[in-house]
Amino acid sequence: MSYYGRRVSRPTSSPGKTAAMEIQRQPVDNLSGIGPQTALKLQKLGVHCVQDLLFLLPHRYEDRTRVHPIGSLTAGMSALIVGTVELSDVLPKGRRSLICRIGDQTGFINLRFFHFSANQQAQLKPGTQVCCFGEIRHGYAGLEIIHPEYKIIHSRENVTEDSLTPIYPLTEGLRQNTLRKAVKQALHLCLPHLTDWLPAPILQRHKFPALAQALRTLHCPQPNLSSHDIQQSSSLKRLAFEEFLAHHLRMLQNKLRQKQWRAPVLQADEGYKKRFLASLPFRLTKAQRRVIGEIETDCANNHPMLRLVQGDVGSGKTVVAAYNALLALASDFQVAVMAPTELLAEQHLRNFSQWFAGFDCAPVFLTGQLKGKARQQTLESIADGSAKLVIGTHALFQESVHFAKLGLVVIDEQHRFGVHQRLALREKSQPTGLRPHQLIMTATPIPRTLAMLQYSDLDLSIIDELPPGRKPITTSVIPSERRDEVIARIRHWIEKKHQAYWVCTLIEESEALQCEAAEKTADYLRDALPDVRIALVHGRMKAADKDGVMQAFKRHESDLLVATTVIEVGVDVPNAGLMIIENPERLGLSQLHQLRGRIGRGDVESYCLLLYQSPLSESGRERLKVFRDNHDGFVIAEMDLKMRGMGEIMGTRQTGQVQFKIADLNRDKEQLERVQQAAELICKDHPEAIQPLIDRWLGDAGRYAEV
Incomplete structure (x- = not known):
């Protein structure tokens, strides 16, 4: 049957499941009206085979199931109408257009075409009966429809549809009628045999x-x-x-x-473990010990651990990772620790160097900044196995890096890495024929519902206890009209030899605009605080320059760091106990919590000032109140989910992880909980x-x- 296209034919009898699947998996250009060029356009919509058309749902519908009397039309509605052409003329004044007035027994309306042909003008001659659909608008001479869909009809022709008309998502060069016909064919072909x-x-x-x-x-x-x-x-x-x-x-x-x-079995004798714990300058919390026990159980098995460790900012995830590294090193396997920035990688290098100082396994550092002979020597030491503990950035998964005996991969702030990057690092273990164990860490609290969707393949550990001695952060909500008071507070704070952050945010997604705002803020603060050493860091700076500014701030070579949200994942600066977040109403609660986690890391009392723009909406006021009154990241994450919705959180925090064709994380949360x-x-x-x-x-x- 030609209806089914050039090469598609419906089976004469009901097909089995295999035959039915073959029909559904046929290339979409097998359908009538879909050529190679149209098939390429459909691929941009995720449509590759006939079955894909079934799940390309309309994003809205039009009602063409009944004809509206012209006299009943009002501006703003979309309607199907039938009328007779009363006059047709080209207006030369202003923008040249074809005006065609049609009427029925109840009234008349103008059809306006800015793009038209001579043939179209000849078609729409007086006395012609027309069926058209479009949005009704106010025009110069009454109601009008601009560029309606229309067709010339005969008096007894049925012009209505039996169902609502679907409006599908399109891409450039693809028309609704083409897509509707293709979907109609796919439904006719597949639905009778759909399993x-x-x-x-x-x-x-x-x-x-x-x-x-x-x-x-x-x-x-x-x-x-x-x-x-x-x-x-x-x-x-x-x-x-x-x-x-x-x-x-x-x-x-x-x-x-x-x-x-x-996977390799990773174990260490009790004396070795006790010596490591005794060398630490602090005692582990009960939560840290519990998570370490879970890791030890995993690593004692001969299949790979894949464990996600969630812990609030400052909860001590890194030392748990170091303990895991101890198990691998004691078992004569290499460890790779990967961080998303050089700054964070250097922080891990300092911590691991200190904790493993008495264990004859000095960490090796590998980033994109390492060049020449030093880089070659590092790569050789990794390849021959003499480098046991390797810490670095995304440079670890490059093709030139070969591990001799990789037993453990630690990934910090996992959401900052792409899936393929993490896969590439895992493949570095192939020479041994064993898969490395993987410990994935995040300081981003993940609500339970999202964790079920995003990380159901992972074993989950939560460090839900902060180390003793961490001072609480006092959070205040202040209108921008009191900016001068805030600046005076900064001056007083820095006079006491402390440091501060000023975080700039913009609602726009443009990184260029965010950086411009940060630059203007830095200039403004330099004028307001001439005796304060002010530094600037933002996302458009080169990685080396950005890291240089942050390291200088850590060394107290600057007093006030003006930054965009790039400092959300950064180094510990214990002397920085004051943070001003400008326009906090534009950020999610979880991101605010991450930023606030940059302070409260030293002995000084710490303060976070939320400098909002007036007037603040009721929902904005409620969100900032929740943030001010809560310091538990997991409570904040759940509140963020409740207030902003799942889709927005997934979009900003977990970009690229899961893409859905139909499901909507906000609308369909109830369905997700049943899965x-x-x-x-x-x-x-x-x-x-x-x-x-x-x-x-x-x-x-x-x-x-x-x-």
Whole structure:
């Protein structure tokens, strides 16, 4: 049948699952009206095969199921109308346009075309009957529609649709009619043979419709449904649920696959461990000891540990990582510690050098700044195994770096690295035939719901206790009208030989604008505080320059550091106990908490001043109050999730980790919370559904969890 395109034909009998999948997996250019160029445009929308069209949902709908009398039209509405051309003329004044007035028994309206052809003008001659659709607007001579969709009709022709008209996302050069026809073909081809991989108990428990019915409803909704009805429909909820489920199953699948890999057994004798703990200038907290116990249990097994350690700013994650490194070093394996910036890598270098001073394993440092002979010597020591403890930045995963016997990978602030970078570091262990254990650390508290989605493949440890002696940070909320008071406070603070941060934020995503704001603020503060040594750091500076400014600040060569949010992950400066955050209402609570964590690291009392712009909205006031009154990062993260929504947090904190076709993290949070139980049921009673669900939603997508 030509309807199905040049090379697609519907089977004469009902196909089996394999044949049905072959139909769904056919290239999209097998459909009628889709040539190679259109197929390339569809790829930009994530459409590669016929099945992909099923899950390319409309983002809105138009009602063309009934004809509106012209006399009933009002500005702002979109409507389907039928009328007879009463006059047609080209207006030469102003912007040249074709005006066509059509009317019915109830009134008339003008159609205006700024782009038109002579043939189009000839078509729209008086007496012609026209059906058109568009948005009604006020014009110079009454109501008008600019560039309506229209067609010439005969008197008895049916012009209405049986269902709401879908409006799909487009890309340049792709038309709605082309996409609608392609989707219609895909539905006709696939729906009769679409396998519903969700088991009946799940469908019944959540009152979900069958997959074919859900897709039919969303692509061709009935006229009585509003956009709100569709957004809240069981059909959309069912698809969001299945997409979340597919991602969760992929994570669990990766975790199971990981259990099949071989890893070195990492252990140290009691005397060795006691000597290390005794050499530390502080005692570990109960939370640190608990997490260390979990790590020791993992590393005593011969399959790889993949553990995420969450700990609030200052909770002591790094010394836990050092203890893990001790296990690897005692077992004669190499350790790689990777940090997102040279500044943070250097901080780890100092800490590890101090903690391992008596253990004959001086750390080796590798960053992009290391050049020439020194770099070559470092690479050789890593390759021959003489360098046991290697600390660095993303330079660790470059092709020129070869480990002799890598047993443990520690990744700090994991969300700052891409998936492929972490994969590359793991592959460095291949010469031994063993996979390294991995310890991933983050100071970014992750709400439980997000952790279930993002990190269900990881074993999770939480350091939920701060070391004794950490002084609480006093947080104040101050309107910008009191800026002079804040500047006076800075002057008084610095006179006492202390240091301070001034953090600039902008609501715009443009890094250039943020940096410009920081530069202007630095100039303003230099004028207001002429005796204060003021430094500036922002994201557009070269890494070496940025690190140089931060190191100079740490050495107290400057008193006040003006910065963008790049200092969110930075070095410890114990003498910096005052922070001013400008426009804090523009940041999420979790990011504010990260920034505040830069202070409160020394013996001095610490203060965080939130300098907001008046007037502050009610929601902004509530958010800043929550932040002022709470210091527990996990409580703040949950409140942030509640107030801003999941999508915004994932977008800013976990960019690039998980991409969804249909599911919306804010709208579909309720569905996400049901996924874990469904995954357990499928893994136990319906394992045959696991891979088809993953293939349907993820295809050949990157392996998120294999880091």
